[in-house]
């Protein structure tokens with residue numbers, strides 16, 4: 318039970334005596350689709366304080382000057398590495414939702430973190446709890462089905478294809494198939510238009526749809542003789558990502574080093 322005497326806290330916020338201090342948070346990509354939602358969510362959270370909003374053309378040093386302890390990055394795959402490097406160099410923990418991470422990029426971030434053992438970085442292609450569960454269910458089911466393909470469907474403003482979530486799902490499914498000793502999914506195609514069979518991610522076909530009216534959706538289709546299993550997740554609103562983002566913001570300072578995905582934060 319905290320006492321009711323308010324004590325001054327940094328950045329103008331106040332906290333109850335004995336309560337955990339408010340965490341100063343900066344948002345990169347603050348004027349984007351996700352950034353706008355993150356700004357709203359952080360502002361509404363009593364234990365967090367929004368201290369910096371940075372978008373393209375703004376000065377990145379603003380997040381350091383404002384005293385941000387945690388930065389949330391929803392920018393673009395072509396700028397996110399520079400942002401992470403900056404934060405690590407300035408001892409700022411990072412929660413990264415921006416996509417475009419392959420094993421090489423993750424290894425680079427892990428390498429930077431070795432010089433800063435107290436800094437934490439969480440990188441997750443999807444903060445939606447349902448999407449995280451879908452990935453886990455797909456991993457579990459993969460070994461029982463000779464065929465798996467993935468269809469991701471998004472709003473037409475998305476710059477990368479396939480989605481980061483679909484790429485990660487494909488890699489997880491491929492690893493589960495390999496571990497079970499499954500051969501490649503059967504496919505007799507010898508004659509096709511370029512792209513007709515989707516992208517090949519570690520041997521799993523991934524198809525990307527861009528459609529006005531959509532937000533973020535994914536289906537994992539699995540087939541065996543005489544049956545199919547379809548796992549589907551739909552984000553109809555970017556609010557769906559906020560519980561995961563806020564969880565990562567609250568946890569990242571306690572998790573030095575690189576954390577990929579929010580599974581471990583959810584005890585999955």
Ligand SMILES: NC(=O)C1=CN([C@@H]2O[C@H](COP(=O)(O)OP(=O)(O)OC[C@H]3O[C@@H](n4cnc5c(N)ncnc54)[C@H](O)[C@@H]3O)[C@@H](O)[C@H]2O)C=CC1
Nearest residue numbers: 346348349350351372373392396414415416441442443444
């Ligand atoms: N992990 C997750 O749960 C989710 C991840 N995403 C990913 O987040 C990223 C952003 O998505 P959206 O918000 O839809 O894109 P968006 O295009 O609406 O927003 C990106 C923002 O970043 C800004 N920006 C560009 N360069 C910058 C820089 N150097 N510094 C600061 N800001 C910069 C842009 O001006 C823009 O306002 C994408 O990679 C997307 O795939 C999107 C939804 C959920």
Ligand SMILES: O=C(O)C1=N[C@H](C(=O)O)C[C@H](O)C1
Nearest residue numbers: 416442443475480481482533
């Ligand atoms: O750009 C988006 O919108 C999304 N991006 C992430 C991805 O590429 O997986 C997460 C979600 O699908 C929405």
